[in-house]
Amino acid sequence: MRLVPFLFLAAICCRAEPFRLPTANHALFEKNGGEKFFVGTTGKPWESGGFGCVRSDGWQMHEGLDIKCLQRDKHGEPTDPVLATADGTVAYFSKNPALSNYGRYILLKHTVDGIEVYSLYAHLSEIRDGIKIGQPVKGGEQIAVMGRTSNTRERITKERAHVHFELNLVYSDNYAGWHKKNLPGQRNDHGEWNGQNLVGMDPKLVLQAERAQGAKFNLAQFIQGRTELFRVLVRKTDFPWLRRYRALVVERNIEKKSIAGYEIAFDFNGLPFQLIPHTAAEMKSGPKYQLLAVNASEYAKNPCRKLVRQRGSRWELTTRGTSLLNLLIY
């Protein structure tokens, strides 16, 4: 009988926060810590180093957090250790900074509350020696050193040294094939791990929710709670997102064989956070993708991904929106 209280305690006391900050800079959690935590773009306030429609007057997306450097060598170069945000495995890394605007970067895979999530750390000066794809890493373990690598024409100055940190879900298992077919003129040096196959969540919101909710935090619930920008009906019954993110599918009492498609809700960044199965009888014949609803107030706040647009009083999917759906069900 003594075992019961022990197990009870174990269940409530020791679920570690699944995600942690990837450097020693923890000012994100301080009151008015923004200035100390984020690095803005050149000449812009720190807010432009956050996640969202924070660039080009709200018309350009920044899909991660630019976290300020705390440590420098005698030449003023950043030396902050970069740490795994959670337990996981190495999914991908690119040691050639010339191949990406991420510069030298590493991607880790984690499974949290049934959700496959990928953390990305960019502009690194060094990736830890001997790191291999598939290798397990512990949350808090050093994986790299902060730097300022990138292949963009405008270099990251010493003053703006930071790690660019993302938390992503992945659209497709067939990205490389989709890219070849749909973007034939564009190089793809990173296979399935091209940034266009990753869709980000705001790591600040994830970390804050986790701190506020403690052991009650659940990543699937966090994702299900995103604000909807638009909702689409898709005539397809099998695609990677459905298999990978089962936790986001709403259970309905209908037979699997009578499912003819899914109603999918997307947030402003194009993250499909809720999928509802529909039968053929519920889906009138119509276009491949049917835009069901647009949240105009969310669009007014966060329009920068340009996935939908208004024509007169009617909303429609843009070319980008359609392209995202093509990739999702490819």
Ligand SMILES: [Zn+2]
């Ligand atoms: Zn960035």
